[in-house]
């Protein structure tokens with residue numbers, strides 16, 4: 001089948017736009033955080049945007065997505081509502097979790113972003129459960145679990161991978177490998193002989209590795225895993241190398257506190273996923289400085305409107321303090 005060239009160019013433009021939108025939103029969160037009106041912790045994904053965007057571009061609305069503490073990009077790339085996210089971060093009633101959860105409890109069922117929770121590894125088995133449902137109900141949906149390199153050290157990760165393999169489930173495990181679990185590097189956490197790709201293969205699951213700062217590579221790897229899963233080929237694990245620019249939790253930089261070096265940070269900043277793609281698109285005459293300015297100002301306006309909406313919302317009512325804590329069933 002011939003793919004119309006203009007569709008291809010539009011697709012590339014959209015990949016770039018989505019990354020810029022997420023970057024603009026998170027940089028604004030970082031700028032506004034010191035006002036102390038956002039009172040929940042925030043784990044920013046600045047530097048890691050290509051993964052959320054490349055993965056989502058390979059998914060349909062019906063596909064399920066689950067995430068963890070660093071979820072803003074995953075939620076937005078899947079189509080999650082920005083106003084509801086900002087209201088949630090401001091702890092307001094109009095938030096996607098009614099203001100009870102904050103940044104680490106994002107959900108938008110209208111786009112099958114099924115939820116994020118901060119207990120490391122905790123949404124991985126839930127994503128596997130959704131894949132089990134999709135298989136039983138013949139929904140032709142795939143389920144995606146995003147998690148970090150640290151989460152592969154939890155027991156539930158291995159149990160989930162094993163169950164997905166034995167049941168041949170349509171689930172895709174996306175590991176965002178940014179080298180650190182809070183302030184601990186691999187050297188401090190794992191044997192030098194540990195190879196996560198081989199470990200996962202040992203569970204009988206297809207396992208791939210890619211450049212998490214290359215949005216098209218992320219898209220292509222994910223698409224082949226999605227196609228395989230939809231055709232009944234079972235689960236895949238994709239490890240994507242990337243780097244978090246800001247501190248583990250919060251809006252600042254923390255290269256001075258001793259667990260990583262400024263030199264390492266600068267090396268990765270030079271591999272900025274947006275800049276790299278912008279350069280390619282400029283050489284193809286898709287992007288230009290003028291277009292960048294136009295897009296940036298559109299996203300900034302959209303974000304400022306979302307913040308204004310969040311600030312104008314009431315705090316959750318005390319009457320609802322005990323709702324959504326226990327299941328009625």
Ligand SMILES: Cc1ncc(C[n+]2csc(CCOP(=O)(O)OP(=O)(O)O)c2C)c(N)n1
Nearest residue numbers: 070118119120148149150151178180181182
């Ligand atoms: C079960 C559990 N243990 C510890 C924590 C504290 N904690 C929050 S984030 C985090 C690091 C996770 O590292 P990784 O999975 O690599 O994700 P990253 O922060 O690098 O994106 C830890 C240990 C937690 N939230 N849940």
Ligand SMILES: [Mg+2]
Nearest residue numbers: 148149178180
């Ligand atoms: Mg990590």
